[in-house]
Amino acid sequence: MKLNDQTYMGFLQSSLVNRTTHNVNVTTFFFLGFNSMAVYNLLxxxxxxxxxxxxxxxxCLIIILIYYSKTLHSPMYFFLSQLSISDILLITDIAPNILHIVLHERTSISFSGCIAQFYVYGTIETFECFLLTVMSYDRYLAICSPLHYTSIMKQSLCIQLVLVSWIFSCSVTLISTLGVSQLEFCGPNDIDYLFCDMNPLMELSCSDTSTVQMKITLLSVPVLILPFLVIVVSYTYIVSTILKISSFSGRRKSFSTCSSHLIVVFIFYGTLIAVYLIPKEGQSQIISKIMSLLYTVFTPFVNPFIYSLRNKEIKDNLKMYIYTKGFLFKNFGKS
Structure with missing residues (x-):
């Protein structure tokens, strides 16, 4: 009987230890990165x-050109400068961490650091959704209501739209971030990804994530669906108005003012849909990580080229800026 009591007490003790260990929250996460492709890490x-x-x-060059060139002091280029600022913030939040992961195996990040990265990333992505919507509204007014454009789209309104977008983005992302931060993470603490994103964190959590997932799903309506619908409706009216223009040169000129924005919208929403809405069944982690690189690193990279290569005013101001700087440097060298 004593042996049975000792065995029973030992079983209770081991169960208590396991339960206590299981409920201890993880304080550090480790990124696995591209461990299976270590031979390509340097590349x-x-x-x-x-x-x-x-x-x-x-x-930065686009921001400088828009700031110093008086011909670029218009709402469209003001919003473009805000897009450039958000792209700089986004890639700075993600790229240094990726570089560290690629160089070092099993890179660590604290729980608070992971949540902070998730919040910054979510805020910027949300802001870009709203900003692209504002830019589509700006193009709608410029093409569909050109006589009322200057009276409606004043500088004060532009600043207010950007500030409201930032405030709303910070507030909405804070709700989802608080939900994720309150989840329990008991282990394992290996994130098989390149940064702290929603899906990898949900998969690691040992608590019920249904409430957080429901909140995020509901928040996607004002953050993703409604802005996308506004963009679609705006461009429906824009295309309809352009097609009514009699001259080919007039149609071409009108469409050229919004084609760059349309390409950026297509790339932005296309990568988000590919990452978050396409089912992950059968998709390898390598493909998932490459897709994450597309919308966190590649999109901010191509945006300046899309706007500079397809926009005559930016190209002209860029040539003038380079010529002026070169002329100054030549005179400085002679003196």
């Missing part, structure tokens, strides 16, 4: 580093 590091540098330089 990937070089590629991401070049993209990061070019993205920062390209977007």
């Amino acid at each position: 990937l590091f070089t590629l991401v580093l070049i993209i990061y540098i070019v993205t920062i330089c390209g977007n």
Whole structure:
């Protein structure tokens, strides 16, 4: 009988230890990165580093051109400068972490650092959804109501729209971030991803995630669905108005003012749909990680090229800026 009591007490003790260990929250996460492709790490590091540098330089150049060129002081270019700022913030939030993961196996991040990265990333992505919607409304007014454009789209309204977009983005993302931060993470603590995103964190949680998932699903309506519908309706009216223009040159000129924005919208929403809405069954982790690189690193990288290569005013101001700087440097060298 004593043996049975000792055995029973030992079983209770081991169960208590296991339960206590299970309920201890994880304080550190480890990124696995591309461990299965370690042979390509140096190539990937070089590629991401070049993209990061070019993205920062390209977007900063657009901001500088818009700020100093009086011909670019219009609502469309003001919103474009805000897009460049958000792209710089987005890639700075993600790229340095990816570079560190590629160089070092099993890179760690604290729980608070992971939540902070998730919040910054979510806020910027949400802001870009609203900003692209505002930009589509701006193009709608410029093409469909040109006589009322200057009286409606004043500088004060532009600033208010951007501020409201930032405030709403911070508030909406805070709701989902607080929900994720209150989840329990008991282990394992390996994130088989490149940064702290919603799906990898949900998969690691040992608590019920249904409430958080429901909140995020409901928040996707004002954040993704409604802005996308506004963009679709705006461009439906825009295309309809352009087709009514009698001259080919007039149609071409009108469409050229919004084609760059339309391409950016297509790339932005296309990558988000591919990552978050397409079912993951049968999709390898490598493909999932590459897709994450598309909308966090590649999109901010291509945006400056899309707007600079397809926009005559930006190209002209860029040539003038380079010529002026070159002229100044030449005179400085002679003196």
